[in-house]
Amino acid sequence: MEDMKYFYELYTKLPRGGPGDNASTxxxxxxxxxxxxxxxxxxxxxxxxxxxxxxxxxxxxxIIALDNYQxxxxxxxxxxxxxxxxxxxxxxxxxxLEMDFDDNTFDVIWSExxxxxxxxxxxxxxxxxxxRENGYLVVTEAVYLLPDPPQPVLQFWEQEYPDIxxxxxxxxxxxxxxxxxxxxxxxSKSSWIDNFYNPMxxxxxxxxxxxxxxxxxxxxxxxxxxEIAIYKQYSDYFGYEFFxxxxx
Ligand code: SAM
Numbered sequence: 001m002e003d004m005k006y007f008y009e010l011y012t013k014l015p016r017g018g019p020g021d022n023a024s025t026x027x028x029x030x031x032x033x034x035x036x037x038x039x040x041x042x043x044x045x046x047x048x049x050x051x052x053x054x055x056x057x058x059x060x061x062x063i064i065a066l067d068n069y070q071x072x073x074x075x076x077x078x079x080x081x082x083x084x085x086x087x088x089x090x091x092x093x094x095x096x097l098e099m100d101f102d103d104n105t106f107d108v109i110w111s112e113x114x115x116x117x118x119x120x121x122x123x124x125x126x127x128x129x130x131x132r133e134n135g136y137l138v139v140t141e142a143v144y145l146l147p148d149p150p151q152p153v154l155q156f157w158e159q160e161y162p163d164i165x166x167x168x169x170x171x172x173x174x175x176x177x178x179x180x181x182x183x184x185x186x187x188s189k190s191s192w193i194d195n196f197y198n199p200m201x202x203x204x205x206x207x208x209x210x211x212x213x214x215x216x217x218x219x220x221x222x223x224x225x226x227e228i229a230i231y232k233q234y235s236d237y238f239g240y241e242f243f244x245x246x247x248x
Contacts, residue, residue, distance in 0.1 A: 003220050014199050020187065025051045025054045026054065026058055039108050053079060055110060056085040061108075065091050066099070068096070101130055109127045120173060124174065138244050149237040153237050180248055186241055
């Protein structure tokens with residue numbers, strides 16, 4: 001699909017593939033207890049890998065960084081090399097729907113803003129298989145933060161991720177899938193605005209200039225601009241929740 005070309009052009013310009021910040025990655029990591037000093041980590045849907053680099057800094061472990069878009073993996077490894085972290089990170093270009101790891105392999109599975117591509121429930125099940133006993137699954141997931149979101153919010157998520165739910169509902173699925181929920185917290189608004197949407201707005205401006213008169217390109221950028229507008233107007237109603245879960 002031609003529109004994906006413009007979508008990827010926009011996203012390869014951004015520092016992150018979604019909302020997040022290093023302080024939250026670190027906070028979530030510290031909420032896990034008794035993780036081995038050199039853990040075996042899988043980062044699902046790592047994108048350009050800001051959080052992968054932070055995991056390498058914090059953990060001293062080995063991290064398989066999995067994504068199905070090679071330019072993201074290339075960008076991650078370039079940045080890892082600059083910091084001397086490349087020996088800790090193994091890039092893997094594979095779909096998360098076709099992961100071929102053995103069961104009981106990982107001490108920690110991480111996924112910021114990406115597990116939903118597998119479906120939350122299906123993702124929990126698959127990660128439970130891949131984790132060692134007492135291993136941790138740590139993810140950010142889009143959630144409703146207030147009841148009865150307004151129509152534009154419902155409409156937006158119906159297109160983006162119809163399975164979005166509230167925190168209580170996610171907790172139920174987590175327990176059902178064989179995890180203890182150790183902790184959870186909501187990402188700050190600045191991790192959406194400062195780290196994700198502000199750079200996106202700058203890139204959209206540049207790309208709209210570059211692709212003047214290109215209807216497909218312009219409609220892709222328009223969709224992203226609409227996403228930003230929805231967030232700015234309704235950010236009390238939805239957000240990303242960090243869930244820190246331990247395999248029981
Ligand atoms: N974790 C990164 C972050 O927070 O910056 C990226 C999050 S971005 C919202 C989602 C990522 O999932 C993208 O890098 C995308 O390429 C990747 N992705 C989407 N579908 C995938 C699939 N089927 N298998 C592997 N990665 C996938």
